[in-house]
Amino acid sequence: MEINHKSLYIKTTIMLSVLTLIEIGISYWDIVRFYQVGLLLTFALAKMACVAYVFMHLYYEEKVLRRILFVPIPLLIYFLLGLAYDAQFNWVIQ
Amino acid sequence: MSGHQKSFWTKYIFSTDHKMIAKQFLWLGMFFLFFGGALAMLIRWQLGYPEQPVPLIGNWMWPGDGGIINPDIYNQMFTMHGTIMIFWAITPLLIGAFGNFIIPLQIGAGDMAFPKLNLFSFWTMFLASLILLSSYLLPTGTAAGGWTSYPPLSSPAGGIPGLGQTIWTVALIFMGVSSMMGAINYITTVVRMRAPGMDYFKMPLSVWGLFLTSILNAVFVPVIAAGLVMLLLDQTIGTEFFLAGRLASGDPGDPLLFQHVFWIFGHPEVYILILPVWGIISDLLSVFSRKPAFGYRVTAIAMCTVTALSTLVWGHHMYTTGMSPLLGKSFMFLTLLISIPSAMFFLNWLGTMWKGSIHFTSPMLFSIGVIWVFGLGGLTGLYNATITADIYLHDTMFVVGHFHYTLAASVMFGSFAAIYFWFPRMFGRKLDSRLGKIHFWGTFISINFVFFNMMVLGYAGHHRRIYNPSEYSFLEPLTGLNEWISIFSFLLGVFQVVFLINMVWSMFKKERSPQNPWKATTLEWTMDYPIPHGNFEETPLVHNGPHEYSRPDIKDRDWLGQNERITV
Amino acid sequence: MNQTLTVKDPFGTATTGKLAMWLFLAMDAITFAAILMGGIYLRLRTDMWGDAGQVLNIPLTSFNTFLLIMSSFTMVMALDAIKKNDIKGLKLFLSLTILGGVSFLGIQIYEYAHFIIGNAELGQALQATGLKGDSFLWTSGTYGATFYATTSFHGLHVLTGVIYLSVIFYQSNKGMYSSANYDRIEIAGLFWHFVDLVWILVFTIIYLI
Ligand SMILES: [Cu+2]
Numbered sequence: 017m018e019i020n021h022k023s024l025y026i027k028t029t030i031m032l033s034v035l036t037l038i039e040i041g042i043s044y045w046d047i048v049r050f051y052q053v054g055l056l057l058t059f060a061l062a063k064m065a066c067v068a069y070v071f072m073h074l075y076y077e078e079k080v081l082r083r084i085l086f087v088p089i090p091l092l093i094y095f096l097l098g099l100a101y102d103a104q105f106n107w108v109i110q
Numbered sequence: 111m112s113g114h115q116k117s118f119w120t121k122y123i124f125s126t127d128h129k130m131i132a133k134q135f136l137w138l139g140m141f142f143l144f145f146g147g148a149l150a151m152l153i154r155w156q157l158g159y160p161e162q163p164v165p166l167i168g169n170w171m172w173p174g175d176g177g178i179i180n181p182d183i184y185n186q187m188f189t190m191h192g193t194i195m196i197f198w199a200i201t202p203l204l205i206g207a208f209g210n211f212i213i214p215l216q217i218g219a220g221d222m223a224f225p226k227l228n229l230f231s232f233w234t235m236f237l238a239s240l241i242l243l244s245s246y247l248l249p250t251g252t253a254a255g256g257w258t259s260y261p262p263l264s265s266p267a268g269g270i271p272g273l274g275q276t277i278w279t280v281a282l283i284f285m286g287v288s289s290m291m292g293a294i295n296y297i298t299t300v301v302r303m304r305a306p307g308m309d310y311f312k313m314p315l316s317v318w319g320l321f322l323t324s325i326l327n328a329v330f331v332p333v334i335a336a337g338l339v340m341l342l343l344d345q346t347i348g349t350e351f352f353l354a355g356r357l358a359s360g361d362p363g364d365p366l367l368f369q370h371v372f373w374i375f376g377h378p379e380v381y382i383l384i385l386p387v388w389g390i391i392s393d394l395l396s397v398f399s400r401k402p403a404f405g406y407r408v409t410a411i412a413m414c415t416v417t418a419l420s421t422l423v424w425g426h427h428m429y430t431t432g433m434s435p436l437l438g439k440s441f442m443f444l445t446l447l448i449s450i451p452s453a454m455f456f457l458n459w460l461g462t463m464w465k466g467s468i469h470f471t472s473p474m475l476f477s478i479g480v481i482w483v484f485g486l487g488g489l490t491g492l493y494n495a496t497i498t499a500d501i502y503l504h505d506t507m508f509v510v511g512h513f514h515y516t517l518a519a520s521v522m523f524g525s526f527a528a529i530y531f532w533f534p535r536m537f538g539r540k541l542d543s544r545l546g547k548i549h550f551w552g553t554f555i556s557i558n559f560v561f562f563n564m565m566v567l568g569y570a571g572h573h574r575r576i577y578n579p580s581e582y583s584f585l586e587p588l589t590g591l592n593e594w595i596s597i598f599s600f601l602l603g604v605f606q607v608v609f610l611i612n613m614v615w616s617m618f619k620k621e622r623s624p625q626n627p628w629k630a631t632t633l634e635w636t637m638d639y640p641i642p643h644g645n646f647e648e649t650p651l652v653h654n655g656p657h658e659y660s661r662p663d664i665k666d667r668d669w670l671g672q673n674e675r676i677t678v
Numbered sequence: 679m680n681q682t683l684t685v686k687d688p689f690g691t692a693t694t695g696k697l698a699m700w701l702f703l704a705m706d707a708i709t710f711a712a713i714l715m716g717g718i719y720l721r722l723r724t725d726m727w728g729d730a731g732q733v734l735n736i737p738l739t740s741f742n743t744f745l746l747i748m749s750s751f752t753m754v755m756a757l758d759a760i761k762k763n764d765i766k767g768l769k770l771f772l773s774l775t776i777l778g779g780v781s782f783l784g785i786q787i788y789e790y791a792h793f794i795i796g797n798a799e800l801g802q803a804l805q806a807t808g809l810k811g812d813s814f815l816w817t818s819g820t821y822g823a824t825f826y827a828t829t830s831f832h833g834l835h836v837l838t839g840v841i842y843l844s845v846i847f848y849q850s851n852k853g854m855y856s857s858a859n860y861d862r863i864e865i866a867g868l869f870w871h872f873v874d875l876v877w878i879l880v881f882t883i884i885y886l887i
Contacts, residue, residue, distance in 0.1 A: 021754070029751040032747045033744060044731065060881075063878045068875060071753070071754050073864075077692060092711045094422065095715060100718065101437055102370070102433060103719045107432055290705055295698075302697065328701060339713075348816070350817065350820060360726075360817070361726040362724070364720060367716055
């Protein structure tokens with residue numbers, strides 16, 4: 017793993033900046049709200065993965081650590097789904 | 111480790127030795143156990159003998175009211191009873207004291223992975239206790255919004271007046287920080303510090319229980335911490351996360367959000383408290399049946415499954431909030447699913463005892479007690495998990511009876527079993543077994559009378575937080591039962607004094623316990639008392655599983671230590 | 679028969695301190711997630727919420743995002759430097775990282791001050807979302823409450839990170855680190871990158887969505 021990290025770091029930094037710019041662009045883009053939110057979250061996740069894998073060296077850690085750290089993500093999505101469903105549910109029939 | 115002299119302060123107060131920190135947690139937990147117990151007695155007095163002066167202490171405590179517990183004080187009592195018992199009695203006793211004491215010893219480690227973090231964890235907890243108790247000094251009294259502290263009851267707008275509720279929130283945040291430090295420490299210790307040969311499936315089930323508890327703590331205490339911080343902002347700087355309707359000045363928030371956040375944490379919290387008990391008694395049943403634990407792997411995996419499932423079911427506390435039927439049914443299904451793995455290790459406990467040569471020592475009696483009370487608590491849980499039944503039973507004494515069976519009775523019995531079992535390791539002496547038997551039978555009979563009949567009350571419609579049951583005509587036929595429950599709960603209190611006497615007396619008696627009085631196989635029994643700082647003179651090598659009892663290939667004794675090898 | 683006993687340690691080379699930091703970060707991430715989920719829940723129940731750029735200043739905050747990304751970059755460069763035993767580089771990049779953090783905090787304070795003092799223009803923007811008043815406060819509906827709770831919690835993390843890195847800087851000034859001993863820098867770096875990582879999510883959810 018003792019390759020030249022510097023260029024990788026620079027590339028990642030540029031990548032993060034570009035992705036941020038695209039994100040800002042999407043937020044002003046007038047498209048269906050559902051796709052907008054989906055796109056923004058996808059980009060955010062991609063950026064977070066970049067930071068975790070490159071800057072936090074998760075890529076070089078053991079597989080188990082990586083897997084364990086990903087366990088909370090589906091859990092949080094589950095919570096979010098439950099909460100969101102309950103927030104929007106209304107007994108009053110319109 | 112040894113060699114340099116230690117002052118009183120570094121040895122007893124700011125010690126980094128996990129065994130000393132365990133004892134500190136033990137005393138903190140015992141203090142609050144009796145404090146919370148006293149509150150329970152007072153609550154029972156009000157319910158059994160409504161608005162009559164409390165004997166002995168009434169005139170001294172509340173001279174203004176003629177010794178009667180007034181409604182405000184009553185609300186504060188059940189709030190603090192719940193809070194103290196869950197967060198300041200059970201948590202320090204099981205997780206703080208026994209987590210600290212047995213994890214390093216049983217996995218063959220010299221200490222925790224981060225001894226200083228351990229020290230901070232205790233003192234943060236201590237600070238939290240002081241903050242909590244300080245709320246009693248306020249003129250408006252302490253928190254009174256129930257242990258769940260649902261807004262708007264817990265918000266200053268339209269809720270409990272005064273600072274008590276705010277101080278409660280701050281104390282709980284500190285307590286959460288302490289738990290998180292503990293969780294980091296326990297998890298890294300189990301992952302990193304196991305002795306050579308100690309595979310995950312050679313760990314005693316107690317360690318499994320405490321390990322899973324720590325994982326749940328790590329995942330869910332942050333959730334409640336976030337919720338409590340939002341609540342604190344509501345209480346102090348006027349945000350409106352949880353205020354709605356007339357209480358909100360502008361755009362309304364939602365009190366249900368707090369319930370969601372609270373129960374996302376709150377349901378796993380139940381398992382945080384009971385997982386150590388499951389582990390401990392799985393081990394103890396094996397020790398005192400002189401048989402390997404039946405289905406060791408199944409028990410460990412079933413405990414993991416319960417841990418995983420427990421994270422998914424928080425909504426079963428909110429069936430009556432107008433939740434959508436789809437969500438309600440999903441939560442019901444997932445909750446009922448938990449009974450499958452629970453039944454697995456429950457049957458394994460019975461399987462361990464089956465045809466064993468059972469020694470009815472005090473820790474064994476309490477372990478068998480856990481089987482009984484947890485069985486009842488678990489079965490009544492099914493009623494609460496079913497929407498149709500729960501809509502009727504919600505917020506009645508039935509729920510109180512149910513969760514006291516699982517939490518109070520099971521966890522208390524588990525803690526007692528642990529204390530009786532590991533007392534020789536902590537203080538070098540055995541607890542008196544005759545007093546232990548009196549303690550067990552007294553506690554067992556009175557606790558069952560109290561909580562079983564609470565469920566009967568609830569089935570008749572007795573609401574869980576009413577101040578004076580005699581004000582409702584439909585509860586009149588239950589007056590006698592209420593009174594009897596109170597009498598038995600006082601008895602329950604009296605039998606705990608027996609235990610306290612036993613503990614203090616045994617600690618100072620001359621007669622020392624042998625090194626391994628129960629002939630147990632796990633590593634904590636392999637050294638002399640007092641266990642030195644650093645525990646093991648040389649790192650033990652683990653050759654066997656934790657339950658090597660009555661092996662046919664060993665002739666002269668019926669157990670084989672985890673660090674021993676058979677010489678044929 | 680002389681069998682050697684070992685413990686299977688799936689976490690391999692990670693030091694115990696690093697493992698503990700990862701655990702802490704996981705817990706911290708869940709805290710953030712809980713606050714953000716609360717915000718999402720509240721948002722789904724109300725219309726009084728600003729769209730992207732309506733109330734919040736996106737160009738300014740984008741610059742802040744850029745600052746954090748850059749400081750993350752300088753942080754890995756600092757680690758890279760000490761791995762090559764380059765103390766000078768370590769100190770240079772550490773101070774750049776700290777500078778990035780401090781500037782981030784400065785801009786955040788400016789942003790807060792701007793909202794708290796308020797002006798007619800801000801008042802109009804708020805009006806469009808249904809909120810009253812000329813200034814955007816934590817009492818401005820659940821929108822304000824969520825905005826301030828999330829960003830200030832993140833700001834506290836940046837502050838902690840700045841203090842943490844300053845301690846590391848002080849220690850490296852005293853010559854505590856070398857290419858053989860840089861575990862603490864790596865751990866501090868993990869915390870700092872995490873602050874960046876969380877900001878990405880906060881920025882997306884609070885500012886852009
Ligand atoms: Cu539950």
